[in-house]
Amino acid sequence: MRLIFMGNPIFAIPTLSLLHHSQHDLIAVVTNPDKPRGRGRRYLPTAVAKFASENSIPILKPASLKDNMFQESIQEMNADLFIVVAFKILPKSLLKIPAIGSVNLHPSVLPKYRGAAPIQWVLMNGKSKTGLTTFFLKPKVDTGDIILQKKVVIFPDDDGGNLSHRMSRLGAHIMLDTINLIVSGKFQTESQKEEKATNAPKITPEMCCIDWLKSAFEVHNLIRALSPVPAAHTFLMGKRLKILESSPSSRPATTPGEVVECNHNQLVVSCGVGCIKILDVQLEGKQRMSVEKFLLGARIKSGFILG
Numbered sequence: 001m002r003l004i005f006m007g008n009p010i011f012a013i014p015t016l017s018l019l020h021h022s023q024h025d026l027i028a029v030v031t032n033p034d035k036p037r038g039r040g041r042r043y044l045p046t047a048v049a050k051f052a053s054e055n056s057i058p059i060l061k062p063a064s065l066k067d068n069m070f071q072e073s074i075q076e077m078n079a080d081l082f083i084v085v086a087f088k089i090l091p092k093s094l095l096k097i098p099a100i101g102s103v104n105l106h107p108s109v110l111p112k113y114r115g116a117a118p119i120q121w122v123l124m125n126g127k128s129k130t131g132l133t134t135f136f137l138k139p140k141v142d143t144g145d146i147i148l149q150k151k152v153v154i155f156p157d158d159d160g161g162n163l164s165h166r167m168s169r170l171g172a173h174i175m176l177d178t179i180n181l182i183v184s185g186k187f188q189t190e191s192q193k194e195e196k197a198t199n200a201p202k203i204t205p206e207m208c209c210i211d212w213l214k215s216a217f218e219v220h221n222l223i224r225a226l227s228p229v230p231a232a233h234t235f236l237m238g239k240r241l242k243i244l245e246s247s248p249s250s251r252p253a254t255t256p257g258e259v260v261e262c263n264h265n266q267l268v269v270s271c272g273v274g275c276i277k278i279l280d281v282q283l284e285g286k287q288r289m290s291v292e293k294f295l296l297g298a299r300i301k302s303g304f305i306l307g
Contacts, residue, residue: 212257216274
């Protein structure tokens, strides 16, 4: 099977690596152009481009997927399938090119959590299960016919980072199974039931600010969903304080956002209903640290109001 892989971030790497070492013919990788990253704002490649370069896989970095020269180059490669993992929306003209079609890996049980941030939203909603789906792409986002699905358990200590890491590795094997099924001709697809569809839109900066009026359940799930990036935050004496890990507390609620307990190793904050214990933080301009280390230098005491 002749494959062209399309993707950008680290989440796509396990699938790309597995396909690179499979019996299939990985003929090219399509990824975003290099862009300024980090404090130095140096132009750096995507994770997918870096892997492809290190493994001598031909790379295309089109500024636009609608570019005629790019599409002609892709057409000439005679791909059977486009494999898409954590990329962007493919225009109709591109979807018409591969002989069999374009297959996407999505980290939810479609049609639940369609959109850019399914892992974050399933954690924010406090769910105990999620899943992975492979499906044929259609012009409308995340609506194509399902090929394979696999349920994934969410553990109490999962956050956005480690759940994404685990799902990326599971997803690689599901994608390879999907391709092998297509090769065998023994696969069957299932259309999505629109009445069961839910959305998982992109996380905006406004969503990252903790609303202490919400319940401890909601605040804790926001913190774990957005950790390690972009991270939920509040404000302490005018400085942004990212909260990267928390746990439920048995302390009764007081004023929302109030520090109800503060000693050498405990920082408990009241929510609208219940309290949470803060475990890991990152103060503006500082590195991530445990709450014990943070409290050694922080001028904070019980009665302070965060936010």
